[in-house]
Amino acid sequence: MxxxxxxxxxxxxxxxxxxxxxxxxxxxxxxxxxxxxxxxxxxxxxxxxxxxxxxxxxxxxxxxxxxxxxxxxxxxxxxxxxxxxxxxxxxxxxxxxxxxxINSEINRLQLETIPEGIAEERPIAILFCDIRGFTKLASENSSFDVAHILNRFYTVLGDPILINNGVIYQYVGDEIIGLFGVSGGMKSKNCKDAVRAALGMQYAIERLNHIELVDFDVNIKMGIGINFGRAYIGHLGHPKHKQFAVVGDPVNTASRIQSYNKEAGTDILISDAVFKSIPADTLDIGRSFSNQMAGHDHATLLYELFGFKDMDIQLELQQSLDYLLRNEDAFASKFYDKVFTKAPEARALFKNNMASQGRLLTHMLGGIVYSMSRPEHLAMGLKLLGESHVRYGVHEAHYPVVLECLMETIREELGDLCNDKLLSAWKQALETVTSEMRRYAK
Ligand code: HEM
Ligand code: FES
The missing domain is CATH 3.10.20.30 (Beta-grasp domain)
Incomplete structure (x- = not known):
């Protein structure tokens, strides 16, 4: 044979x-x-x-x-x-x-569901973010520095959009536009994702001002406006150069809401449509404004947004992830040292190269935070991970040890950034992940 x-x-x-x-x-x-x-x-x-x-x-x-x-x-x-x-x-x-x-590429896959040549009406949340104070920075620094800083802005402000299942639609001058719910989904979730992105962007700007731009003598501010409504989405344009476009009154209104921040002296404003889409008592709201937008025959109610009333686990995790994994090899080696000290017999289960194993673990932690904005996928993903761990010889008793070691490593790596709220968010998220995986353990 x-x-x-x-x-x-x-x-x-x-x-x-x-x-x-x-x-x-x-x-x-x-x-x-x-x-x-x-x-x-x-x-x-x-x-x-x-x-x-x-x-x-x-x-x-x-x-x-x-x-x-x-x-x-x-x-x-x-x-x-x-x-x-x-x-x-x-x-x-x-x-x-x-x-x-990479995880941040996953969101762009939503664009594949958008029709070619025609525009389709879809309910979406639209976020406009304007960077202020950039002109001073641009006039006082070399074009090389300005290009570098602008790229940093686009990255740190774009990340909160991507990590919350949004799509970056455009950069126009000092403005970034994000869309949430392009390929469908519940309106409450899409609006909450946009709100969380706005809060993440606010935090990112503060960190940029206080750390990276501390030597530039500038204080960059931003204004964000969020609206929700039915807009037309499609790949439109010249037959040889079609591009993704979103048009309609909700988009223009979102832009005007963003501009109104200057007049109102606010940082983040959301429309009544966004406010009503999110369960009552979820948001920490400041002043409200009744504003007649250009082209509208009625006033639009706007709310100043401060944050979430209760701790939002996803926001806490998102704000600490890049800091935590800034040196992923160090994170992984610290973590595995702890595991092998507490459970020496577990060392024999790891057959492969520990460096690549470490990178897989930290990649997975990032993946968990990203996929929390798509919870339906996360649960299915953890089933496969739980089953593969049974094949690796992992048993139930290993999970509490790993959880404890992860929490200790997170506490140490967070250093000055560490606080009770952040630790509690990581604990809750990791407990959910490990208990889901553990269901498949022997
Ligand atoms: C928070 C919980 C955990 C996460 C997120 C996690 C993540 C991962 C990932 C992403 C892999 C790569 C392979 C795959 O995708 O199947 C992996 C492999 C592995 N994990 Fe975990 N894991 C967790 C808990 C544990 C526990 C409790 C143990 C027990 C000590 C363990 C031991 C292993 C082993 C032995 C491998 C295979 C390594 C090899 O083949 O060399 N993991 N883990
Ligand atoms: S479609 Fe293959 S892993 Fe989700």
Whole structure:
């Protein structure tokens, strides 16, 4: 009998080849088993599309598209080379490229559901953020410095939009526009995501002023306006240069709300439509204003936003994540030292290189914070992670040890930033994650 050759999977981006011994496992599972980072937000359930790959070679060695894949490919107009790794089984050599590399890219995938050539009316929350005080900075510094600082602004102000499941629509001069709910979802969630993004942006500006720009003698301020309504969304423009566009009265109103901050002496204003979409008593609100916007025959009620009334776990986690993981190798090695001191027998479970294992863990922590804005995916993702840990030989008693070590590492790494609220937010989030994973443990 001819010898059956074990399929080889080639990952083109990182030029790595692995043997795929278990033909009953998917290409996503093959990545996980070989410690190759492969984003899979819904845990391999064919729901999130984040595990998507481009098949560079060996297409005929894969199963045909599953029903879930066919539907996804139709809506997103994928060519036949794009597949979901969690739906692919290989019977021979295949060469693939992972298409989503970082968590912040996941949001842009929403844009694939937007129609080509026509505009469709969709209910969305729209956030306009204007950076003030930038002119002074621009006039007093070299264009090189200004370009560098502007890029920092775009990054630190864009991150809160992305981490809250929003899409960055445009940068216009000193203005950033974010959209929430482009591909659907509950209006209360979309408005709350926009509000959380605004609060995250406010915190980011404060940190930038006090740390990075401390030598520039400037005090950058910002004004944010948020509105909710039905706007027209589509890929529009010249047939050879179509671009994503969103138009309509709710968009113009959001821009005017942002401008009204100057007159009102406020930092963040939300419209009545946003206020009413979020459950009563959730928001910490200051003054309210009745304002007649240009082109409207009625007054719009605006509210000054200070924050959430109760602790918002996601906001707390988001504000500490980049600081916590600023040196991810140090975080991971500190954490594993603690685990192996408290549970020495656990050392034998780790078969792979500890440096890459550490990066996977910190990548996963970031992934958890990002995917909290898509809770339906998080639960499914944790099921797969819980099941894979059973295969690694992890048992129930390991979870409290790991939780304790993670909390100790977080407390130490947060240093001066550490406070009870932040620790409580991390504890609650990690308890949810570990208890979900633990359900599958022996
Ligand atoms: C907060 C809870 C935890 C998270 C977020 C987490 C995260 C991860 C991730 C992302 C991987 C990479 C492979 C995969 O995706 O399956 C992994 C592997 C692994 N984890 Fe965890 N883990 C957690 C708890 C634990 C616990 C309690 C143990 C027990 C000591 C453990 C031991 C391992 C082992 C042995 C591997 C495989 C390493 C290897 O093959 O060398 N993990 N973990
Ligand atoms: S679609 Fe494959 S992991 Fe979500």
């Amino acid at each position: 001819p010898e059956v050759k074990t399929p080889v999977i080639t990952y083109t981006g990182i030029n790595q080849q692995v043997e795929h011994h278990d033909l009953d496992t998917t290409l996503l599972e093959c990545s996980i088993m070989n410690q190759i980072p492969h984003i899979h937000e819904c845990g391999g359930n064919g729901q999130c599309t984040t595990c998507r790959i481009r098949v560079m070679d060996g297409h005929s060695n894969l199963n045909p598209r599953t029903l879930k894949e066919q539907e996804t490919a139709r809506i997103r107009k994928w060519d036949p080379s794009i597949r979901l790794a969690c739906q692919c089984y290989a019977k021979g050599d295949v060469s693939i490229q992972r298409l989503v590399w």
